[in-house]
Amino acid sequence: MFRACHRADTSLKESRQDRRRDRLLRTLALTHAGAARAGPIGIRPAADAQRAADCAERHRLVEISLGAALSATRHRGSCRSCRCRRRGLMVSMRQRRNFRDSVTDEIWNELLLLGHRKLFRPGHILLHQGADASSVIVLTEGIVRVWQSDDQGRSLTMTLRGPGEVLGEYGVLLERRRSASVAASTRCAGHTVSAAAFQRFAERHHLTATVLQLAVERLEQREHLDAGLAHLRPESRLAAVLVALAAEVGSPSAEGIRVDLGMPREHLAVMASMSRSLALQVLRQLQAAGLVLPGRQHVTIVDLPKLTAVAAGESVQGLKP
Numbered sequence: 001m002f003r004a005c006h007r008a009d010t011s012l013k014e015s016r017q018d019r020r021r022d023r024l025l026r027t028l029a030l031t032h033a034g035a036a037r038a039g040p041i042g043i044r045p046a047a048d049a050q051r052a053a054d055c056a057e058r059h060r061l062v063e064i065s066l067g068a069a070l071s072a073t074r075h076r077g078s079c080r081s082c083r084c085r086r087r088g089l090m091v092s093m094r095q096r097r098n099f100r101d102s103v104t105d106e107i108w109n110e111l112l113l114l115g116h117r118k119l120f121r122p123g124h125i126l127l128h129q130g131a132d133a134s135s136v137i138v139l140t141e142g143i144v145r146v147w148q149s150d151d152q153g154r155s156l157t158m159t160l161r162g163p164g165e166v167l168g169e170y171g172v173l174l175e176r177r178r179s180a181s182v183a184a185s186t187r188c189a190g191h192t193v194s195a196a197a198f199q200r201f202a203e204r205h206h207l208t209a210t211v212l213q214l215a216v217e218r219l220e221q222r223e224h225l226d227a228g229l230a231h232l233r234p235e236s237r238l239a240a241v242l243v244a245l246a247a248e249v250g251s252p253s254a255e256g257i258r259v260d261l262g263m264p265r266e267h268l269a270v271m272a273s274m275s276r277s278l279a280l281q282v283l284r285q286l287q288a289a290g291l292v293l294p295g296r297q298h299v300t301i302v303d304l305p306k307l308t309a310v311a312a313g314e315s316v317q318g319l320k321p
């Protein structure tokens with residue numbers, strides 16, 4: 001009787017252990033499939049395995065978007081979408097406010113309806129410096145490069161701008177010629193709205209001040225960056241430029257925050273006020289320290305919190321001072 005009970009008890013225990021092991025293996029296999037790069041997400045019951053895999057995918061995105069630290073406000077967070085209570089260090093990214101963020105869906109859609117949609121190939125020039133400002137382009141997809149040419153024909157890239165921006169607004173609202181040229185860095189789509197229609201739209205919705213305020217904020221940020229550049233070491237200068245571009249047009253990718261430059265990497269040198277050879281050397285140093293992954297026409301920021309620290313002039317492990 002005792003033996004029978006003991007056997008029954010043992011086989012119960014074994015089958016429980018087997019089931020637990022099975023669950024574990026299935027869960028790990030599923031989560032591993034879904035989260036090869038997401039890191040451990042804990043062991044869950046088999047019934048939850050699919051949800052765990054979905055969650056791992058979401059986590060990766062959550063982590064990447066939150067991991068894109070610009071504001072360096074670190075906090076402990078958990079995944080709200082699946083309530084799996086996965087805790088970790090998360091950092092919130094403060095992306096630049098643009099026109100799209102400043103208006104309701106209704107107003108944005110009304111603006112799009114005022115124009116006609118156009119597609120632009122990489123390299124296409126949307127606005128020419130010095131030309132009459134007869135329209136604005138409401139950018140809905142892609143990234144553009146803004147640059148100015150000086151009297152000697154040298155061009156200075158000022159910034160990159162992304163979807164949700166109104167391009168050519170300075171000339172139209174201030175009734176001036178184009179202050180800069182704008183070209184598509186990637187494939188772009190936008191709605192061209194005539195100057196008169198945009199002015200009426202901005203007045204109707206009391207948006208003239210908002211558009212000008214966004215422009216002033218942008219110019220102030222550029223001035224702030226330029227002022228900082230003068231005092232910083234080369235690696236901090238380049239890091240500051242990359243961090244600023246990430247705030248403008250960075251998008252989450254599997255490796256980190258991808259910044260599509262739409263120009264050879266050497267052009268970053270001009271933005272960071274240094275020679276091309278020095279810029280390439282610094283990029284290699286940042287790459288060796290695991291902070292960035294340079295591509296042909298893009299740079300992926302692998303560790304934005306550290307790059308932000310470098311931009312602020314702090315010393316970072318792995319980067320030679």
Ligand SMILES: Nc1ncnc2c1ncn2[C@@H]1O[C@@H]2COP(=O)(O)O[C@H]2[C@H]1O
Pocket residue numbers: 127133146158159161166167168169170171172177178179180181182218219222
């Ligand atoms: N410093 C800048 N930062 C961002 N965008 C700019 C900057 N300078 C010019 N632009 C944009 O480039 C456009 C060129 O034509 P506009 O001057 O009409 O309007 C300008 C802005 O939309």
